[in-house]
Amino acid sequence: MTVAGASLGLNMTDGEFELFQAYIERECAMKLGIDKKYLFESRLARLLAEHGCESFTDLYRTLRSADNASVRDRIIDAITTHETLWFRDDQSWMALQEHTIPELAREAAKAKRSTIKIWSAACSTGQEPYSLAMLIDQFCRKNTGSNVGQFTITATDISPSALFVAKSGRYDAISMSRGFGANWEHMRVTYFARQGNISTIDSKLQERVLFKRFNLQDSFAPFAPLDLVLLRNVAIYFSETFKRDLFVRLASVIRPGGLLVLGSTEAIVDDGHSFSPERIGGTYCYRRSANGR
Amino acid sequence: MGRIIMAVDDSRMVLRIVTSAIESLGYQPATANHGAAALELLEQVGHDVALILLDWNMPELDGLATLTAIKQDSRWASIPVMMVTTESERKSIITAIQAGARHYLTKPFSNQDLITRIVECLGLGD
Numbered sequence: 001m002t003v004a005g006a007s008l009g010l011n012m013t014d015g016e017f018e019l020f021q022a023y024i025e026r027e028c029a030m031k032l033g034i035d036k037k038y039l040f041e042s043r044l045a046r047l048l049a050e051h052g053c054e055s056f057t058d059l060y061r062t063l064r065s066a067d068n069a070s071v072r073d074r075i076i077d078a079i080t081t082h083e084t085l086w087f088r089d090d091q092s093w094m095a096l097q098e099h100t101i102p103e104l105a106r107e108a109a110k111a112k113r114s115t116i117k118i119w120s121a122a123c124s125t126g127q128e129p130y131s132l133a134m135l136i137d138q139f140c141r142k143n144t145g146s147n148v149g150q151f152t153i154t155a156t157d158i159s160p161s162a163l164f165v166a167k168s169g170r171y172d173a174i175s176m177s178r179g180f181g182a183n184w185e186h187m188r189v190t191y192f193a194r195q196g197n198i199s200t201i202d203s204k205l206q207e208r209v210l211f212k213r214f215n216l217q218d219s220f221a222p223f224a225p226l227d228l229v230l231l232r233n234v235a236i237y238f239s240e241t242f243k244r245d246l247f248v249r250l251a252s253v254i255r256p257g258g259l260l261v262l263g264s265t266e267a268i269v270d271d272g273h274s275f276s277p278e279r280i281g282g283t284y285c286y287r288r289s290a291n292g293r
Numbered sequence: 294m295g296r297i298i299m300a301v302d303d304s305r306m307v308l309r310i311v312t313s314a315i316e317s318l319g320y321q322p323a324t325a326n327h328g329a330a331a332l333e334l335l336e337q338v339g340h341d342v343a344l345i346l347l348d349w350n351m352p353e354l355d356g357l358a359t360l361t362a363i364k365q366d367s368r369w370a371s372i373p374v375m376m377v378t379t380e381s382e383r384k385s386i387i388t389a390i391q392a393g394a395r396h397y398l399t400k401p402f403s404n405q406d407l408i409t410r411i412v413e414c415l416g417l418g419d
Contacts, residue, residue, distance in 0.1 A: 046397050046410075049390050077413060083405055125405060160418030161409040165317075172313035174404040197313045 012041045016056040020044065023063070024079055027072065028158055029217050029246075031239035032079075043078040050074065077159045084124040086179030087131050087187070088232070089264045094183065095281030096132070100259060101139045104227050105146050107257065116227045120155040120209075121216065122234040126166030127179065129155035129209045130201055132230070134187045137205060148208070154223060156214035167211050169201035216246065224253035233263035243269040251275065256290040295343035295372075298411065299323045301331040301359065302348040302377065307400075311346060314408045318417070328354025332362055335369055342372050344414055346398070349378045349385060357388060364393035375414055377402075 012020075017037050024030050032039070044056065051071060053059040063071045087093045104116045120129040133153055140148040157163050165171075171192075176199050180188050192199040216234075229250060235243050250260060251274030260275060262268065268275055268286050275286035298320045300311040308324045315322040323338050325331040328351055335342065345363065349356040356376060363369045375396035376389045386397050396414045398407065412418050 042399055045386070046399075049386060049397055050395050052390070052395075074413065077409070077418075083403055125409070159409070161412035162418075164412045164418035165408055168317075168319070170317045170319065172317035172404065172408070174310060174313060175317070175408075178404075196316065198316050 012037060012044070012056045016060065019060045020056070020075075023060070023075070025239060025242075027217075028076055028079075028215060029239065029242040030079070030237040031242070032237065040079070044075065047071070047074055047078060073160060077161055084127045086127045086176075087181060087184040088127070088179055089283070090181050090183060091282035092232070092261060092264060093131065093135070095283045095285065096261070097135050097139070099280045100228065100261075100285070101135055102143075105139070105143070105150075108150065108227070109145075114150055116151045117223070117225065118151065118153045118228045119223050119226050119230070120153060121214075121229060121231040123155035123157050123166055123211070124159070124162045125171075125175070126155065126169065126201075126209070126211070127175075128230060128232065129153050129166075129211075130169070130191075130205060131179075131184075131187075133205045133208050134191050136208075137191070138187075151208070153209045154212065155209050156212045158213065158215050160213060163211055163213055169203075169206045171199050171201075173197045173199075217242075220249050220253045225255040225258075226253050227255060227258045228261070229254055229259070230261045232261060233266070235262060235266055235269075240269060247274065251288060254288040256288050258288045260286040260288070262286070294415070295341040297321045297323050297338050297342045299325070299331065299334065299338070299342050299345045301325045301328065301345065301351070301356075303327055303351045304348075307348070307377075310404065311407065314404060314411065317408060318411060327351045328356065328359030328362070331359055335363070335366075339369050339372070342369075344411065345372055345374045346411075347374055347376055347394075349376060349389075357385070357392060360389060360392045360394055373414055375410065 017034065017040055020040055021032055024032060048059055051059060051062055053062055063075060108116050118132065120132065123129050136151045137148060140146045191202045191205055238246065247268055254260060274289055276289055277284050278287045298315045300308055300322060302308050303326045312322040312324060323334055325334045347356045347360060360374055363374060373396060374394050375398055376386065376394045377398050377400060378385055379400045398410050
């Protein structure tokens with residue numbers, strides 16, 4: 001495709017926005033309002049350059065022609081990459097450290113279960129699952145009866161580039177400066193080796209997290225049965241319909257008594273009474289009901 | 294594929310941020326603070342350069358002139374270039390595309406956005 005610079009449309013029309021809005025909703029269930037048009041414009045404009053397109057309409061045509069998987073991945077990547085930080089939302093992490101992880105270990109021992117399955121469902125560049133792996137490691141060091149090997153952490157994201165960074169376990173000084181509040185500073189010292197500007201996560205911790213590319217629209221069955229799911233600061237982007245469906249599907253893979261952790265400003269959309277809100281430490285989590293649908 | 298990512302920017306702060314991101318991806322950074330210095334640097338390390346991040350507004354030789362010079366030199370023409378522009382300069386990308394840029398990043402960018410953009414450009418996550 002040739003580029004006619006004079007007609008290159010860097011401003012997205014409302015009609016073009018609607019095309020991409022519908023596409024993103026179909027592909028990754030994210031419902032972005034017209035107030036996010038700037039995000040579509042600035043993030044997709046770079047794809048015009050990469051694909052030699054003259055306008056957003058042209059990019060959409062390229063995307064739709066011949067089921068172009070490579071363009072699709074680039075678009076999803078461009079729209080869905082979000083900022084993350086280490087131990088984001090202090091209260092949630094305090095609750096996980098002081099209550100949830102000990103409870104999971106206790107319950108597993110009581111039920112004689114050999115594994116505790118945890119899913120970090122939108123892990124971006126890895127800060128969340130690695131933060132969790134650090135907490136679990138600390139817990140197991142302090143509690144001699146516990147076994148770090150019984151905790152399995154699966155971390156997924158839709159963005160291949162974010163996953164690449166997550167799997168590498170290497171973070172620059174700026175990434176390392178984001179998060180790690182006063183309560184967690186010791187984690188940075190304990191679990192990272194620093195060389196110049198670069199900090200690398202401890203290899204044992206890295207091995208404990210299994211990273212996979214995953215679209216939240218796909219079946220959750222392979223993850224079941226789960227003891228703990230972190231789905232933080234993601235559902236806010238989804239349509240109400242998809243959110244309902246998402247929580248129904250989560251309820252079907254979280255074992256009764258298991259926990260769902262959302263972002264601190266998020267609330268569950270649950271028609272089936274499958275989850276009950278529960279104050280744990282200074283935050284709220286959602287517990288999978290024993291008798292909910 | 295080369296192991297060096299070149300960053301060309303007249304802001305020392307931007308170069309520090311970009312250098313750090315490049316290193317986190319296991320690449321070696323090579324920096325220049327204007328276009329003429331970038332072309333000189335290419336003479337030394339060009340054979341091992343995987344990507345060039347090029348600022349638009351720079352003294353001596355600006356981003357567009359530097360991009361044009363790179364694309365006209367058969368030794369460097371195939372090296373992908375990511376233009377880095379401010380939001381107000383977005384329209385300049387039209388000219389940059391015509392001159393051969395195939396990637397761009399808008400300032401201000403977050404560190405995470407920068408890193409994932411480089412990963413995308415190099416096809417590392419594919």
